[in-house]
Amino acid sequence: MIKLINVTREFQGKGKALDDVSFHIKKGEFAFLTGHSGSGKTTALRLIHMADRPTEGETRVSGFSSDRTSRREVWKLRRRVGFVFQDFRLLPGRTAHENVAFALEVTGARSAGIKARAQRLLTQVGLAPKAGSMATELSGGEQQRVAIARALANEPLVLLADEPTGNLDDRATRGIMELFWELNALGMSVLMATHDLELVRKHPRARVLELDQGKLVYDSMKAATAESATTDEAEASTAGG
Amino acid sequence: MHTLREAILAFRRSPLLTGLSAAMVGLALFVVGLFALATHNLRLALESVEERIEIVAYIRNSARNDEILLARRELLALPEVLGVELITKEEALEIARRDLPEFGELFTDLAVNPLPASLEVQLRPGRRDPETVERVAARARLYPFIEDVQFGREWVDKLFTLRRIGGLTASVMGAAFAMVAALIIGAAVRIAVFARREEIMIMKLVGARDGFIRRPFLVEGAITGLLGGLMALALTYGTFWVVFRYLFSVAWIPAEWAGLGLLSGTVFGVFATGLAVRKYLREV
Ligand SMILES: Nc1ncnc2c1ncn2[C@@H]1O[C@H](COP(=O)(O)OP(=O)(O)OP(=O)(O)O)[C@@H](O)[C@H]1O
Numbered sequence: 001m002i003k004l005i006n007v008t009r010e011f012q013g014k015g016k017a018l019d020d021v022s023f024h025i026k027k028g029e030f031a032f033l034t035g036h037s038g039s040g041k042t043t044a045l046r047l048i049h050m051a052d053r054p055t056e057g058e059t060r061v062s063g064f065s066s067d068r069t070s071r072r073e074v075w076k077l078r079r080r081v082g083f084v085f086q087d088f089r090l091l092p093g094r095t096a097h098e099n100v101a102f103a104l105e106v107t108g109a110r111s112a113g114i115k116a117r118a119q120r121l122l123t124q125v126g127l128a129p130k131a132g133s134m135a136t137e138l139s140g141g142e143q144q145r146v147a148i149a150r151a152l153a154n155e156p157l158v159l160l161a162d163e164p165t166g167n168l169d170d171r172a173t174r175g176i177m178e179l180f181w182e183l184n185a186l187g188m189s190v191l192m193a194t195h196d197l198e199l200v201r202k203h204p205r206a207r208v209l210e211l212d213q214g215k216l217v218y219d220s221m222k223a224a225t226a227e228s229a230t231t232d233e234a235e236a237s238t239a240g241g
Numbered sequence: 242m243h244t245l246r247e248a249i250l251a252f253r254r255s256p257l258l259t260g261l262s263a264a265m266v267g268l269a270l271f272v273v274g275l276f277a278l279a280t281h282n283l284r285l286a287l288e289s290v291e292e293r294i295e296i297v298a299y300i301r302n303s304a305r306n307d308e309i310l311l312a313r314r315e316l317l318a319l320p321e322v323l324g325v326e327l328i329t330k331e332e333a334l335e336i337a338r339r340d341l342p343e344f345g346e347l348f349t350d351l352a353v354n355p356l357p358a359s360l361e362v363q364l365r366p367g368r369r370d371p372e373t374v375e376r377v378a379a380r381a382r383l384y385p386f387i388e389d390v391q392f393g394r395e396w397v398d399k400l401f402t403l404r405r406i407g408g409l410t411a412s413v414m415g416a417a418f419a420m421v422a423a424l425i426i427g428a429a430v431r432i433a434v435f436a437r438r439e440e441i442m443i444m445k446l447v448g449a450r451d452g453f454i455r456r457p458f459l460v461e462g463a464i465t466g467l468l469g470g471l472m473a474l475a476l477t478y479g480t481f482w483v484v485f486r487y488l489f490s491v492a493w494i495p496a497e498w499a500g501l502g503l504l505s506g507t508v509f510g511v512f513a514t515g516l517a518v519r520k521y522l523r524e525v
């Protein structure tokens with residue numbers, strides 16, 4: 001689903017935000033991307049949905065390679081990948097329902113089914129009763145649910161989330177996490193960036209990838225296999241090619 | 242369909258912003274319009290003065306009629322010559338009597354007509370520069386029966402210099418005004434697009450195609466440019482009318498200029514919008 005192959009992203013004069021990072025997240029996996037502020041989490045997510053390109057290496061996301069997908073074709077990838085931000089990014093002048101319908105309209109869905117589909121998506125995230133409320137009148141947790149419903153509009157196979165609970169209290173955070181697990185249970189891969197290690201610890205079933213100063217320093221799956229079979233490092237570095 | 246609906250919706254959602262940017266475009270183009278009005282009228286004035294440039298070839302009394310007519314035909318055949326008029330001795334006297342009444346008695350009491358006949362040569366517009374005038378004058382001087390050729394050399398030189406300075410000033414100032422207008426329009430459009438950058442980025446994020454996102458903005462840019470252009474035209478016309486009515490007689494700018502102004506306002510509105518939108522399309 002998501003594959004980073006020796007990815008480096010260097011910013012002119014600022015050094016490497018990502019340094020030779022490789023990992024592979026398979027279909028239906030739930031993974032956390034953790035690390036201190038500035039460790040490169042956002043950069044990694046931007047590379048994955050191709051808002052940005054690697055300086056070296058390659059990203060592959062549901063069949064789209066960063067080497068072969070031109071700027072003009074990025075929209076195809078975007079329809080396979082949902083994206084959720086820390087600050088929700090809803091359109092302020094519109095209702096919850098309109099915000100979701102908007103995503104359906106601009107991706108060229110037939111207008112006849114849009115209303116019903118937007119309503120169904122809001123039901124899926126547990127927000128059907130608030131469909132008519134203005135985005136700005138909703139609580140943070142509710143706004144994030146609208147954002148998730150919007151991200152689901154294209155029925156993506158991958159959900160990317162950048163600190164989605166960063167602005168939420170414990171209760172709302174729990175609700176959003178439950179929703180992510182529900183979506184994951186339906187077969188969606190989830191990759192969520194967070195610096196909240198306590199939150200990560202509460203979800204032991206999820207895979208954990210840790211970045212530190214742009215380097216991948218921990219992968220719970222690798223750690224598990226290393227413990228059981230003591231695999232050598234060489235395999236990991238050649239597996240990408 | 243979506244394009245048009247979205248463009249109209251954008252106006253309805255933020256009429257103030259759209260109105261404001263159209264007003265900015267309008268004022269920017271108004272300055273250009275005023276400049277065009279001034280330039281056009283100055284040019285007309287200069288042209289009307291230039292029309293008076295003529296070469297007068299005085300004919301000896303001994304000249305034969307057929308010689309004169311042949312010379313007239315030959316001069317008329319020159320490409321830079323617009324017309325050649327023969328003023329006979331009698332006509333010259335007539336004109337002198339009319340134009341110089343203070344000498345009236347002097348001219349009526351004459352036994353012989355002292356005034357020579359002449360050929361008055363008019364040059365085509367655009368060919369009234371000093372070199373051409375010289376050349377045609379020299380050509381006329383070649384006829385043996387021509388006594389003298391006059392054309393107010395100093396006057397021709399001055400006028401030509403004035404014209405060159407005018408043309409250069411107009412080009413430089415016109416370019417400067419157009420550039421300032423372009424910058425202002427660009428800024429106005431950027432502000433309007435900036436206000437909706439979130440929308441652009443969200444559309445891009447959920448997988449809208451660039452063209453689909455851009456189109457309503459381009460239509461809006463065209464409408465803003467057109468509205469601004471119309472406003473500038475109205476303001477310029479208002480100024481023209483007030484000057485014409487209360488100050489002095491001026492000419493309205495040629496229709497092509499007005500059309501060109503509207504067109505460039507519209508085209509530039511579209512162009513600037515495209516640039517502004519592209520910036521946000523590239524961000525995500
Ligand atoms: N567009 C950019 N231009 C220059 N440097 C950048 C850019 N984007 C990110 N960086 C740098 O890359 C590094 C990693 O940034 P990134 O945003 O990926 O960190 P992060 O792990 O998401 O941090 P946080 O937890 O604070 O969100 C930082 O040092 C940052 O300054």
Ligand SMILES: [Mg+2]
Binds near residue numbers: 041162
């Ligand atoms: Mg970040």
